[in-house]
Amino acid sequence: MYQCRSCGGRLRFDIPSQQLKCEYCGTLYDPYSVEDGPAATEQSFYDVTVFSCPQCGGEIYSTDVTAAGFCSFCGASTILNRRLSKEQRPVEVIPFSQTKEDCKKAYSDALKHAFFAPKELKDETYIDGFRGIYMPYWVYHFTQKGPVSIPASVSYRRGDYIITDHYRLTGNLDASYDGLSYDASSSFADNISERIAPYNIFESKPFTPSYLSGFYADLSDVPPYVYSKTLKETTQKESFEKICSSREFGKYTINSTRSCLNDISQQESVKLTMFPVWFLSYRKKDRIAYATVNGQTGKVVLDIPVDLFKFSLGSFFLAMIIFVLLNLFFTPKPMVTLLISSVIAIITTIFYFIEMKNIRKRETLEDDKGAQIHRRFRSSSTHTSQLPAILSILSVIGAIAVFIINPVSDLYYYGACVCLLVIEFFLLLELVGKYNILSTRPLPQFNHKGGDDRA
């Protein structure tokens, strides 16, 4: 904890002034002026207080010794365990530039159009729970320097022949990409960190622990090699596209991929940097939803579950309007009605399968390389039941059979139609349920200290 030299009051990082500010007398200090001498900056570890949640095992740390009574990861209101520790000293930090008020406003604006969000998400007291957390990120520097040779061709027609001239495009590439980043914390889901990006690396500053004053920081527990390949490919794609679209090579058909840059691509360095994130969690039963706001740009990424009551009520009123419009402009001919119902059924079933695939990906952490390292796999069997989709497919097959047989009696058409629509009704409700699973997450189960999902 940093103290004011004038009054002994507590110093906190003040976002508007980008200085440390005394809570009592308002004196401002340069964040680097409160360091314990140049020797401190040369150490690779620094002293912190680690707070761990007794329920989920999630850990955050701070340079302060006081902690709020709730866990950001699992949303539990509990007294966090506290211990002193030494953590790896980050190289750089992007300080918070969005205040809590900015963050709350950005969040409220983003939630304005979420008509079916649970009302608790819009509650002022709940929104006040936003917590400023510095997330550890690996910031990579990649280069591609050296000769490049790319096979290419130009084709044209001459009479009854297609003539192809083959070329080898050569040149010297000198490319550098410094600042591509990925989160280094397994507790921060990749699908959040990818969406909350980008952070402007030009605003990063050399790290000093005083920037953490008044905030928390997450632990880095994902090694940098995890994302190296992904980012290396990103830089190769960028360079390759630039070469291919250059004025000299624009007219050629390129017969190669970015992999031709493999030999000259190199990871120059990787450094641990702290990125600012405003973080809020919403817990309902055994699921949790996160609201995150980029502490530098104010970009909002939300898990927005749907309140089923609101959704049903909204759908009921919309159905009334559609019913009136249908009665005004549409007299259902049996065949047309069955055709429309079948199209709805096919669309719904496709979406159902997409959602199930996404759920499977989410629950097996396929989309979170950082968490994969710690093997926090969960059973997905309860959330990926295929029965409703199979029923829907069977009902579409039944509808197709009616189309083929083409009976004179309308009852067959109407019967198939009613059957289809009733199944679709339940499938759509299931689909909304699936959406809710995707827009929330299972309660975290961190390896740091154990914990229990059922706690």
Added chain:
Amino acid sequence: MHKSLCHEKICQLILLGFLAGIFLICLLLPLPVKAEETSVYEVLIEDDAQLLSASEEKDLRAIMTELSVYGNVAFKSIQHNPGSTSSYISNYYYNTFGSQSGTVFLIDMDNRYLWIYSDGAMYEVITDSYADTITDNVYRYASSGDYYKCASEVFRQELSRLKGQQISQPMKYICNGLLAVTLALLLNYFIVLFLSRSRKPSRDELMANIKNYCLFDGARANFVNQTRKYSPQSSGSSGGHSGGGGGHHSGGGGGHRF
């Protein structure tokens, strides 16, 4: 304060529902058509397929006469029709009644199709969708060979409609109701998907926020070799397409197989 706001919202929702209900009822109430004081229109029965007995024809004519205060009325049955039922009936109508108000009910035994065709003031009430509804309601009689019952029900339902009464169409409301509910759920689901899922930044956005450069110099294209592939040019030619317009009919109708 919070509770009263909740109540206010519930009241607003109930009110909205009530207004929507009233609107719905108003829309579904049919308006009667004004009848001519004396019957000036024609009643015609041409039973070429010999589907009705003499007494049935007499009874049918009585029902049709009631309709004739609104326009011309015809019953037509045919045994042979090489073309479509709809084109036959529209031609028949214009050859028989011209552009006057009227309605024709056709039983096409060749195509096994029932069709109602109306025009003028009658078509404003017996619209295409009502013609479909009426034929939907009566096709079972034709399927079972009771052509008199079929024709008499057609004219009775037309009369009810012209008098401003409702025609029973339960399947319309059941199907529209179910369609409305599923469409509403689907639309709301899409709204939720559209509004809630944030997108990943593009590569360009990522690159704009990092220190990067990409220089490529000494660019040269070195010729290696040439290959040839035999690919004869197509000598086919595409034909033109021309179409012609037909005469304009203002009437219409609908039908059903039996």
